[in-house]
Amino acid sequence: MVFEKDLNLYATELRLGLPGSSEESIRISNKRALPDMNDDSGVAAAKKCDQETAPPTKAQVVGWPPIRSYRKNSLQTKKTEAETGGMYVKVSMDGAPYLRKIDLKVYKGYPELFKAMEDMFKFKVGKYSEREGYNGSEFVPTYEDKDGDWMLVGDVPWEMFINACKRLRIVRGSEARGLGCVV
């Protein structure tokens, strides 16, 4: 999975404090009224704050960043939709005893999809060219689109593909040749 969000409740707790600061040191950023205001102390303070805000998980400060709740809620909705909307499709390979399922949304493009399929079924996809389809392998990736037609994977832009793909089939041998040669 691309998104690895463990339920780190402490990190997402809303409270008045800077990212990374602990309960006790909530007001550290304000207590910079040092008696002498020469450069050294300034830099030291800067370095100190830098260290404090450098941890890997950042807690959220109330009202920061300053963007309208409306905008925040909109983006949050879109993010949630993007994250939870998983696009699972069945994948079959000629000769394999059972089918598998993969979530198309986790892949950013064709190379990653092919790698996942190759790992899953232990085969290699050939080299793609617009003219000839896949060369150099007896396995050809195909998919069934919304109209029920079987199409060669890779012809259309990725976004369009994941919206259109209903299931995947790795075609093998002589059948594959027919599909790959159609221009």
Add this chain to the structure above:
Amino acid sequence: MNYFPDEVLEHVFDFITSHKDRNSVSLVCKSWYKIERYSRQRVFIGNCYSISPERLIARFPGLKSLTLKGKPHFADFNLVPHDWGGFVYPWIEALAKSRIGLEELRLKRMVVSDESLELLSKSFVNFKSLVLVSCEGFTTDGLAAIAANCRFLRELDLQENEVDDHRGHWLSCFPESCTSLISLNFACLRGEVNLGALERLVSRSPNLKSLRLNRAVPLDTLQKLLMRAPQLVDLGIGSYVHDPFSEAYNKLKIAIQRCKSIRSLSGFLEVAPHCMSAIYPICGNLTFLNLSYAPGLHGNKLMKLIQHCRKLQRLWILDCIGDKGLGVVALTCKELQELRVFPSDPFEAGNAAVTEEGLVLVSAGCPKLNSLLYFCQQMTNAALITVAKNCPNFIRFRLCILDPIKPDPVTNQPLDEGFGAIVQSCKGLKRLSLSGLLTDQVFLYIGMYAEQLEMLSIAFAADSDKGMLYVLNGCKKLRKLEIRDCPFGDAALLEDVGKYETMRSLWMSSCEVTLGGCKSVAEKMPSLNVEIIDESEQMEFNLDDKQKVDKMYLYRTLVGHRKDAPEYVWIL
């Protein structure tokens, strides 16, 4: 001028439209005051608690257009509890009882109930225009009342409101006889709309110039709407997802090409990036492009779109455009005046995709730049100094580094010098928002150079009271000051309490001011309302003057303490 009859003076005053100027005119002498007040049609009230509706009505009997603002600005960021105030009902009620022929109402950050909308819709025969920005408290039922009852409605403009959507039927409430619509913006509604009713409404509105749709309006409806309204000047697209090889998409391409008047484009609330080429034909005429709600549009597709927009004056975008994308903007949009870059992932501070580099590129390529809102990963003094040199015309400069106390990553220094350069170079600067690691020094610069500054927003900055004092002493035109999480205490607050009467308001939260300090201000300045907002119940049990105050909001007013404050607001 006293030799002229009143009608002549009134005619002269007709040409004076700015609020500031009309206010000045009214102060010249009694006779001018009288003429001005009878002829005044448009009134702007920046703080709804500074005056009462009764006094407004008494002074301006000819009032036609009222603009009201309610909650303080930091309410946008959840720093003000929901029911703090800013209710519009008493205003509408009072206006309805009077003989005022209200035609336009513009509200920002106010609580608007369905009841208020219904009363509004029934009380003013010539009501023409309702604009609600960042408001809350109403549902689509209230909108239905407006649609049904305002027979001459020209404008219904809803911007970024939290609306309880009861789904769809409000649009059908516009009667068949309503043909006067010029502007309709319902992009912020989250629910379904009756698409047929929408199409019919647009068909019978020949004067429609501005139409902003919500997510529920699909591409094929968009195409039909554009066919019926090729005269549109401002378009907000709802859903923009389709198969580029379909018939519907071809029809859309044709429809868009007919819309030769579109100058402003926004929305794309849902977007399929491979369909953007249909938009290219109108890009060359665009002066305003708002893609800040379209995270689906980025990378090459976004850059290609921008490359078509040579006349752009205002661009609102998400930070996924990246520094590289901003470089494309710099090369293409030579007329750019306003740039806003919003964070596409506000919950992960480490992921902002723009840095100081993007800003420097834009400043170099777009010399007319005068207004900026920039959320970024980091900023350097060197970059700010360069930007200040390239663009001396900034009126608004709002910088937000996602990590609020981040220093210059190259030198590890505070950003005092950078912001100092901005205020020194931009002599017309009216609004400034600071962020990053900042000491008292930046405030010294602001006090010294920012002579035209009217609004200043400060967060997590400064080392001592001196910072606040520099600002209060130096910025003569300051109207709004809002501060959070800074070490400013009573000494700064109390130094010059008279100053607050020259300002609209002061907000201080998570600072060092005490209850005693606030009480002192309230005592010395009866013309101010000093509000303490404290939801924690501390105030109930512990009224020790030395106690630090969580949130303080003070503002000048002519009508004393407000009566509608909730329990956790103490007006001193």
